[in-house]
């Protein structure tokens with residue numbers, strides 16, 4: 001019995017059914033896998049080439065737990081498996097894997113096709129109200145399952161399973177609410193490097209380079225989503241708006257620019273270096289009036305404003321903004337090779353129901369496929385069916 005028909009549950013059901021088990025998916029929604037359609041902006045970034053490397057586990061919050069799983073279920077394995085399911089894929093320049101059709105609907109359809117062809121029983125539009133290690137309740141019924149795989153994502157069910165402790169949820173991979181001088185910047189996109197800094201000792205927590213989007217009172221974009229995994233309120237975000245330079249080399253560049261732009265105003269001096277609306281914010285940060293002469297600018301101060309524009313994190317991502325919730329069933333209660341509970345033989349958890357989250361770029365779906373596959377295979381093997389790979 002698989003509770004939840006999202007990415008992890010569909011993969012678990014397919015793995016178990018292909019090993020010969022009789023499988024039933026119980027899904028709250030009318031249709032299976034609806035959450036998949038929103039992934040990757042409708043394109044579904046389903047894995048990442050870097051999951052073929054030994055360092056892959058470092059992209060997750062509990063590297064030790066995921067390492068044995070990822071060693072057996074690499075990106076190459078995921079791509080092969082999807083190809084066997086009928087899905088062709090391609091990698092973009094940064095190694096993100098997408099369906100060749102560039103449509104999340106294709107990913108969902110090949111999973112649904114295989115579920116149908118393997119005769120998996122479906123109980124859709126059916127909410128499970130409670131689970132324990134071998135039984136589940138669909139009010140007013142209580143059903144017993146030989147093997148139970150919990151794949152309910154970040155549903156509250158994943159925090160209420162018998163002796164299994166859980167970690168409180170916290171939304172991550174979303175925009176960060178900030179305070180600072182954001183005047184006139186909403187809607188501006190810029191390529192930059194961002195450092196997340198802990199305020200008390202100015203230590204750097206994490207660094208990301210990429211496209212940043214300024215919002216009304218927030219910073220967004222994939223790089224900020226990534227930093228949100230590590231952020232706490234009160235941390236500082238320092239932006240280098242000219243990321244191929246550090247302060248000293250930028251000061252040299254500014255001095256060279258001034259030689260042929262000496263008659264320009266401070267505002268004109270920055271045109272062509274940063275987005276025009278950012279130029280105004282930079283001048284404010286460097287205490288330079290936009291009408292001042294370029295020759296009057298303190299270039300060190302300007303270089304600092306360009307390479308270290310600071311904001312304070314005031315708000316972490318809200319639930320509806322976040323791609324993933326950190327938290328869920330404590331991984332200490334589960335065997336990382338099989339996804340089976342250490343307390344209850346025959347009870348498994350996979351995907352986001354477990355306290356595992358990964359970086360943006362296909363790592364979260366990859367964990368859903370990998371953990372669902374292992375759980376399904378092991379559950380079927382424990383029923384006496386043959387275990388394949």
Ligand SMILES: Cc1cc2nc3c(=O)[nH]c(=O)nc-3n(C[C@H](O)[C@H](O)[C@H](O)COP(=O)(O)OP(=O)(O)OC[C@H]3O[C@@H](n4cnc5c(N)ncnc54)[C@H](O)[C@@H]3O)c2cc1C
Nearest residue numbers: 004006007008028039040045128153155351352362364365
């Ligand atoms: C907007 C958005 C974009 C994303 N894009 C990407 C991306 O491109 N790449 C990537 O790697 N990750 C992405 N993610 C994260 C990824 O979608 C999740 O990590 C992944 O879907 C988790 O799979 P899951 O099967 O564990 O949970 P889910 O996909 O949430 O599936 C859980 C299923 O269980 C069902 N369920 C829950 N409770 C019950 C119950 N009580 N009874 C019965 N059924 C129940 C739900 O209806 C659901 O169908 C994105 C997330 C969001 C929100």
